Every structure is written in structure tokens, then in C-alpha cells.
Amino acid sequence: MEKDPVCGMTVDPKRPPGGTSTYGGKTYYFCSAGCKASFDRTPAKFAK
Numbered sequence: 134m135e136k137d138p139v140c141g142m143t144v145d146p147k148r149p150p151g152g153t154s155t156y157g158g159k160t161y162y163f164c165s166a167g168c169k170a171s172f173d174r175t176p177a178k179f180a181k
């Protein structure tokens with residue numbers, strides 16, 4: 134399982150409900166479209 138970097142929820146990487154984003158060569162998974170939108174706005178804030 135992967136962790137949604139925005140809200141901390143656990144997300145199934147095979148079926149991420151909010152889709153995925155790639156940042157800094159790493160793929161991030163999201164629980165919802167809202168979390169993905171937040172990440173895409175300011176990825177540096179959430180990416181580790």
C-alpha cells in the first residue's frame with residue numbers, strides 16, 4: 134500500500150481513487166481528486 138502524501142490516508146497503488154502524480158522521479162498516489170489537485174498545485178510542500 135502507498136500513502137497519500139496530502140492527507141496521509143493509505144491508498145491501493147493498483148487502484149488509486151484520486152489518480153497519481155509523478156514528482157521528482159517518484160510516483161504519488163491519492164485518495165481523491167481533491168488531494169491530487171492540492172499536490173499538483175504545490176508538490177514541493179508534500180513530496181518527501
Ligand SMILES: [Zn+2]
Pocket residue numbers: 137139140141142163164165168
Ligand atoms: Zn487524500
